[in-house]
Amino acid sequence: MADSKKTLLNPPIAMKKIMITINCQAIEEEVNPTTRLVDILRNHLHLTGTKISCGIGRCGACSVLLDNKLVNACMVMAYQAEGSQVITIEGIEQDGLLHPIQQAFLEEGGFQCGYCTPGMVLATKALLEENAHPDDNEIKTALSGNLCRCTGYGGILRAVRSARDRML
Amino acid sequence: MGTETYVLNQKEAMILWEPDNLEEAIRKKLQLADEAMYIAGGTLIQLKKEQGVIQPEHIIRLDHLPELASLQMVEEGDQVQLEIGSLVSLADCHSNQLIKDNWCLLSESALQVASPAIRNRATIGGNIAYGIGDLIPALLVLDAKVTWVNANGQQTGELSSFLKKDASKNALITMVILPESSQATKAFNWYHKVGRREAFIPSLVTAAGFGYWNEDLELEHIRLALGGGASLPNRLIECEEYLQGKRMEDIRLEVLYELVLAEFQPASDPFASTSYKKKVAANLLVSEMEKLI
Numbered sequence: 210m211a212d213s214k215k216t217l218l219n220p221p222i223a224m225k226k227i228m229i230t231i232n233c234q235a236i237e238e239e240v241n242p243t244t245r246l247v248d249i250l251r252n253h254l255h256l257t258g259t260k261i262s263c264g265i266g267r268c269g270a271c272s273v274l275l276d277n278k279l280v281n282a283c284m285v286m287a288y289q290a291e292g293s294q295v296i297t298i299e300g301i302e303q304d305g306l307l308h309p310i311q312q313a314f315l316e317e318g319g320f321q322c323g324y325c326t327p328g329m330v331l332a333t334k335a336l337l338e339e340n341a342h343p344d345d346n347e348i349k350t351a352l353s354g355n356l357c358r359c360t361g362y363g364g365i366l367r368a369v370r371s372a373r374d375r376m377l
Numbered sequence: 378m379g380t381e382t383y384v385l386n387q388k389e390a391m392i393l394w395e396p397d398n399l400e401e402a403i404r405k406k407l408q409l410a411d412e413a414m415y416i417a418g419g420t421l422i423q424l425k426k427e428q429g430v431i432q433p434e435h436i437i438r439l440d441h442l443p444e445l446a447s448l449q450m451v452e453e454g455d456q457v458q459l460e461i462g463s464l465v466s467l468a469d470c471h472s473n474q475l476i477k478d479n480w481c482l483l484s485e486s487a488l489q490v491a492s493p494a495i496r497n498r499a500t501i502g503g504n505i506a507y508g509i510g511d512l513i514p515a516l517l518v519l520d521a522k523v524t525w526v527n528a529n530g531q532q533t534g535e536l537s538s539f540l541k542k543d544a545s546k547n548a549l550i551t552m553v554i555l556p557e558s559s560q561a562t563k564a565f566n567w568y569h570k571v572g573r574r575e576a577f578i579p580s581l582v583t584a585a586g587f588g589y590w591n592e593d594l595e596l597e598h599i600r601l602a603l604g605g606g607a608s609l610p611n612r613l614i615e616c617e618e619y620l621q622g623k624r625m626e627d628i629r630l631e632v633l634y635e636l637v638l639a640e641f642q643p644a645s646d647p648f649a650s651t652s653y654k655k656k657v658a659a660n661l662l663v664s665e666m667e668k669l670i
Binding site for chain 1: 392393394395428438488497498
């Protein structure tokens with residue numbers, strides 16, 4: 210049986226050179242293709258702004274943008290990100306200045322311990338790029354996969370409204 | 378899931394196969410059988426892996442196969458049907474304009490599954506392959522069909538049959554087919570997911586309904602389906618038979634309530650008992666019917 214498994218066209222892939230563009234920089238890493246994107250970001254590239262918490266796609270702490278779409282980096286395997294553009298929290302500053310969304314979170318008290326904040330900021334970015342005028346319901350839906358265990362949702366909601374208004 | 382075996386720290390890498398086409402994917406699956414599983418968005422597989430559920434060691438990727446990614450209206454006889462490739466994401470099921478305009482129940486229900494980040498990755502095929510996905514009750518009331526490939530070749534059949542039979546074992550779902558949506562002016566549909574939190578929570582009860590009245594205000598067409606938790610989603614055939622053809626004034630809600638309690642047999646779980654789920658389901662269905670009559 211073991212031999213017959215080897216007979217089909219493409220052999221299984223143990224290690225693979227994966228090319229991903231992360232924060233506008235092309236990265237080539239030799240990894241097992243089922244390695245989680247979050248582990249590549251944090252452990253291989255030391256981009257520790259992307260947090261890891263639940264590991265099962267429930268908390269949103271590891272939210273990043275994959276080809277401009279919000280994803281949980283703990284749910285994406287390396288092979289699924291190959292050839293894609295990834296934006297992490299480290300990649301959204303603009304000429305050394307905070308992104309307007311980050312500035313809004315800072316000014317509106319949109320974080321307490323800060324652990325959920327990178328994910329919240331990226332979920333907000335994904336929302337505002339798709340819908341420049343979200344109402345409160347749309348904001349809540351867009352951030353429904355991002356948990357703040359400090360329960361600072363009031364400040365987060367204020368920050369997203371503020372970011373929406375300042376980015377118009 | 379009750380039948381899954383859990384172990385600690387079994388998070389080692391899986392063995393990935395990248396077939397060049399559909400035929401190769403199927404051959405690989407038939408060869409490896411229970412030792413392999415198909416993977417598309419992978420959100421459920423990753424979740425189970427992290428939870429320590431023992432899963433097949435081999436994964437066969439499908440997400441790069443363009444033949445599974447299309448979404449199109451197709452003429453079938455004098456009807457028009459929507460063919461949704463199994464790779465279409467839940468986010469696209471929600472936002473696609475064709476679906477919004479003609480099968481809004483699918484669009485609405487897709488928004489109730491998981492979170493935006495998960496919906497960007499998870500696929501309609503994966504939700505069905507899960508067997509208890511939250512889209513299934515909505516698809517059941519829309520009379521969805523599925524096309525799949527297994528050891529017996531390619532087949533198309535009713536979603537309800539596919540879920541019950543051994544057909545789903547080792548099957549690669551290639552397409553979901555929605556028949557032409559009703560243009561009846563007195564059509565109605567609804568979808569509810571009840572969990573322990575407003576959003577992004579496994580459902581305790583998922584309920585869907587679709588139907589329309591004729592000009593004599595008789596219920597010409599009615600479909601009801603319930604699912605939730607580990608319960609296999611099912612249509613409520615006896616409830617439908619009770620309602621079918623009835624005039625508004627002849628529908629007795631207390632009879633319907635008892636019929637739902639009798640027909641819906643959900644599994645209890647650590648958060649909610651069978652009787653609680655039955656009561657929630659009966660309340661939901663009866664309150665929706667009450668709005669109509």
